[in-house]
Amino acid sequence: QVHLLESxxxxxxxxxxxxxxxxxxxxxxxxxxxxxxxxxPGKGLEWIGFLFYGGTTxxxxxxxxxxxxxxxxxxxxxxLDLTSVTAADTAVYYCVRLRGGGDGRIDSWGQGTLVTVxx
Amino acid sequence: QAVLTQPPSxxxxxxxxxxxxxxxxxxxxxxxxxxxxxxxxxxKAPKPLIYVNSMRPSGVPDRFSGSKFGTxxxxxxxxxxxxxxxxxxxxxxxxxxxxxxxGTGTKVTVL
Numbered sequence: 647q648v649h650l651l652e653s654x655x656x657x658x659x660x661x662x663x664x665x666x667x668x669x670x671x672x673x674x675x676x677x678x679x680x681x682x683x684x685x686x687p688g689k690g691l692e693w694i695g696f697l698f699y700g701g702t703t704x705x706x707x708x709x710x711x712x713x714x715x716x717x718x719x720x721x722x723x724x725x726l727d728l729t730s731v732t733a734a735d736t737a738v739y740y741c742v743r744l745r746g747g748g749d750g751r752i753d754s755w756g757q758g759t760l761v762t763v764x765x
Numbered sequence: 766q767a768v769l770t771q772p773p774s775x776x777x778x779x780x781x782x783x784x785x786x787x788x789x790x791x792x793x794x795x796x797x798x799x800x801x802x803x804x805x806x807x808x809k810a811p812k813p814l815i816y817v818n819s820m821r822p823s824g825v826p827d828r829f830s831g832s833k834f835g836t837x838x839x840x841x842x843x844x845x846x847x848x849x850x851x852x853x854x855x856x857x858x859x860x861x862x863x864x865x866x867x868g869t870g871t872k873v874t875v876l
Binding site: 681683689690691692693695696704705706707740744746748749750751752753755756757758 | 798799801803810811812813816817822854856858862863864865866867868869870
């Protein structure tokens with residue numbers, strides 16, 4: 647059973663870059679598709695983007711000019727960078743695994759990490 | 766931005782049946798993309814509940830069922846139990862977005 651564990655700074659200042667990592671255990675990050683999803687406090691889920699090792703990426707158009715998702719095969723780790731953050735980026739960020747391709751279902755979720763954008 | 770529409774809340778007494786709708790459009794559910802459902806208990810990460818419209822992962826009780834028709838999908842809980850009190854989210858793929866799209870979320874309250 648794959649296990650996903652996100653980590654990050656907890657708090658980021660406005661206009662700075664939010665950087666998160668997700669360590670994958672129990673499975674190879676070279677298989678399947680991986681994605682980031684976020685959930686602002688008290689609100690619904692929002693897709694950020696997905697990546698398939700080998701170069702395929704797709705980002706939410708509303709975030710596309712600020713977001714980068716990458717993978718480190720040597721660490722079996724997924725990363726998210728979101729630049730120029732504002733209070734609207736305050737959310738719980740989840741690392742997830744997609745099964746069935748980029749248009750597939752989420753079969754594994756990390757526990758999530760809360761990021762607060764505040765000075 | 767593309768989004769799937771769900772009722773904000775539904776409620777029912779223990780043992781009753783509740784239905785949660787998920788309405789999309791021609792670029793997602795109506796285009797033939799599958800619908801998946803997730804249950805989110807308070808303070809927890811979402812958990813897979815229904816996949817590929819009507820399939821249940823191992824361990825999910827059979828009182829949960831799903832269906833899809835046209836541009837919509839439904840999640841039915843038959844025989845509501847206290848532990849079903851949670852938020853429920855639908856998800857599909859959107860060709861305009863070229864990515865996943867989620868529902869607005871529904872809070873289920875057991876009276």
